[in-house]
Amino acid sequence: MLRESLLMKIEELERKHGDGREALLPVLQGLQREYGFIGEEVVNEVARKFSLSQTEVFSVASFYHFLNLQKRGRFVIRICRTISCDLKDKDKVQRALEAELGIKLGETTSDGRYSLDYANCMGMCDQGPSMMVNEDLYAGLTPSKAVDIVRGYR
Secondary structure (H helix, E strand, O other), X not given: OOHHHHHHHHHHHHHHHOOOHHHHHHHHHHHHHHHOOOOHHHHHXXXXXXXXXXXXXHHHHHHOOOOOOOOOOOEEEEEEOOHHHHHOOHHHHHHHXXXXXXXXXXXXXXXXXXXXXXXXXXXXXXHOOOEEEOOEEEOOOOHHHHHHHHHOOO
């Protein structure tokens, strides 16, 4: 990514969300939407712009599971791994997705299109199992419903 475009994007997000510490998370989320992940260059420039240490910015980016610190697939599929989703056959959904995509949890397809991961909670405990594809939330999944949803992103 070009440093100039990154700086312009940070300034745009800063105007929208503010320049205080409370704006750090929404700015990082906006940068991830723009670039797909929060890499070292992003961490460095955000730290400089917000007058924070690189460690502080990295700590925020690494704490939130929905922020990616490395390049991921175009479509990041996150499966909820809470006990309530486990009790509703989340493992069957996960196995169906792994078979459909030809990858295991934590991997990215060779074409860079899909990454499969987990999330700790999506707030859908009463409707599990659930998953997200990028920022789209799906609940009440069955193995076939999950596969159909992912096929819809092709």
